Amino acid sequence: MNIWDTDHECLSRDELEQLQLERLQAIVNRVYKNVTHYRKIFNASGIVAEEIRSLSDLTRLPFTTKEDLRVNYPYGMFAVPLREVVRIHSSSGTTSKPIVMGYTKNDIKNWSNLAARVMTAAGVTRDDVVQITFRYGLFTGAFGVHYGAETIGASVIPMSTGNTDKQIMIMQDYKTTALVSTSSYAIALADRVEQLGIDPKSLSLKTGLFGGEPWSEKMRDEIETRLFLSATDNYVISEVLGPGVAGECSHKKGMHLNEDHFIPEIIHPATGEVLPAGSEGELVLTSLTREAFPMIRYRTGDMTSLDYTPCECGRTMVRMKKITRRSDDMLIIRGVNVHPSQIEDALFSIAQGETPYQIVVERIGAMDTVKIVIEVTDKIFSLELQKQRSFPEAVKKRIGSVIGIDVDVRLVEANSLARRDGRIASVLDKRDI
Ligand code: DLL
Numbered sequence: 285m286n287i288w289d290t291d292h293e294c295l296s297r298d299e300l301e302q303l304q305l306e307r308l309q310a311i312v313n314r315v316y317k318n319v320t321h322y323r324k325i326f327n328a329s330g331i332v333a334e335e336i337r338s339l340s341d342l343t344r345l346p347f348t349t350k351e352d353l354r355v356n357y358p359y360g361m362f363a364v365p366l367r368e369v370v371r372i373h374s375s376s377g378t379t380s381k382p383i384v385m386g387y388t389k390n391d392i393k394n395w396s397n398l399a400a401r402v403m404t405a406a407g408v409t410r411d412d413v414v415q416i417t418f419r420y421g422l423f424t425g426a427f428g429v430h431y432g433a434e435t436i437g438a439s440v441i442p443m444s445t446g447n448t449d450k451q452i453m454i455m456q457d458y459k460t461t462a463l464v465s466t467s468s469y470a471i472a473l474a475d476r477v478e479q480l481g482i483d484p485k486s487l488s489l490k491t492g493l494f495g496g497e498p499w500s501e502k503m504r505d506e507i508e509t510r511l512f513l514s515a516t517d518n519y520v521i522s523e524v525l526g527p528g529v530a531g532e533c534s535h536k537k538g539m540h541l542n543e544d545h546f547i548p549e550i551i552h553p554a555t556g557e558v559l560p561a562g563s564e565g566e567l568v569l570t571s572l573t574r575e576a577f578p579m580i581r582y583r584t585g586d587m588t589s590l591d592y593t594p595c596e597c598g599r600t601m602v603r604m605k606k607i608t609r610r611s612d613d614m615l616i617i618r619g620v621n622v623h624p625s626q627i628e629d630a631l632f633s634i635a636q637g638e639t640p641y642q643i644v645v646e647r648i649g650a651m652d653t654v655k656i657v658i659e660v661t662d663k664i665f666s667l668e669l670q671k672q673r674s675f676p677e678a679v680k681k682r683i684g685s686v687i688g689i690d691v692d693v694r695l696v697e698a699n700s701l702a703r704r705d706g707r708i709a710s711v712l713d714k715r716d717i
Pocket residue numbers: 375376418419423424425426466494495496497498499517518519520521522523584586606607608610616618619620621
């Protein structure tokens with residue numbers, strides 16, 4: 285079994301902790317010097333960078349939240365001048381403003397190597413033909429694995445999303461051996477392969493890297509048996525890096541987290557208390573080597589646990605369990621992060637004020653769908669006739685443009701949505717993942 289960077293991925297705990305501490309001290313100094321946000325909060329909490337003498341001192345530092353990133357939009361959290369930034373990506377924030385991440389040349393080099401690590405762990409080699417079905421663009425997903433696969437020396441097919449029939453044609457003709465996609469899209473591909481009467485065994489697929497959204501062991505079994513490949517889970521988080529933070533090896537017993545670049549902690553989501561090893565809680569990550577966009581104790585919102593026992597593959601990096609839920613109300617729809625507040629703001633702006641509604645999320649076949657169910661109240665009747673008629677279409681358009689996903693809009697009678705203690709649950713997630 286291949287390991288991309290044995291020197292780092294197989295460090296003893298002592299060696300690893302020594303390296304983490306050196307890097308932590310350096311990054312804490314750097315953010316204090318270069319990022320106003322960190323300087324302010326360190327000063328306010330009386331933290332002196334020089335006092336970080338052991339890894340346990342990390343807990344003295346305040347958390348960084350998505351809200352901090354939003355407030356510092358666009359470049360406030362950058363730790364280098366823009367002239368040193370060679371790439372800019374972004375992901376969805378809690379309002380219509382996204383979060384902007386920067387990468388220096390060195391960040392891209394580290395990113396490529398870290399993505400190469402997780403891809404190698406999944407089984408990708410230089411002999412593979414890698415088809416990437418993540419969306420190229422502002423998201424980090426596609427570029428991360430693209431650079432990782434090129435670093436390994438594999439042949440990359442940068443397909444991007446959509447056009448399932450063409451994806452399958454290319455998969456057949458170009459003899460794709462490694463598929464990179466979300467788990468739900470892999471099932472959609474399997475469905476279409478079946479509909480087209482193609483024998484999945486006639487494809488050349490061997491390895492699948494899936495990530496970007498929660499998925500179950502049941503889905504893994506389904507993908508493996510229907511596409512005849514070995515499916516691994518991969519953790520992607522743009523604020524911290526993108527693909528390359530953590531990924532499963534062929535033993536598939538948790539995702540090895542690249543601890544020489546990121547320190548993980550598990551906290552109680554309500555109290556912020558650091559929980560003992562093995563407990564389930566919210567994952568907090570500190571990036572140790574990012575130059576342009578370092579994160580100190582970033583609250584990911586992802587619920588998981590960490591397993592420090594040795595893995596049969598030989599890597600010593602801790603393994604994080606599959607993520608099955610979030611500590612906040614963020615929804616992940618076909619790999620895209622959606623905050624219910626984004627939908628509410630868009631709806632209320634068209635309705636010209638508050639109006640009773642519910643967001644209904646379902647998985648139909650392999651695809652997640654979003655329906656906005658709106659009660660027809662006097663407020664909507666009071667809109668001028670023209671606006672009243674075009675109301676559902678206007679809501680659909682506005683929400684679609686804010687969250688980047690098509691939604692259905694359904695109007696229902698006043699008071700027909702179920703209420704509990706007089707309140708409608710703003711989200712009804714019917715997915716059984
Ligand atoms: O771009 C995730 C992505 C990659 C989507 C590729 C589609 C294709 P973000 O937009 O930053 O990153 O979303 C990160 O996605 O905090 C988790 O909640 C969730 N997530 C990522 N990987 C997994 C996974 C993209 N393997 C957020 N299992 C994270 C469960 C995951 N959830």
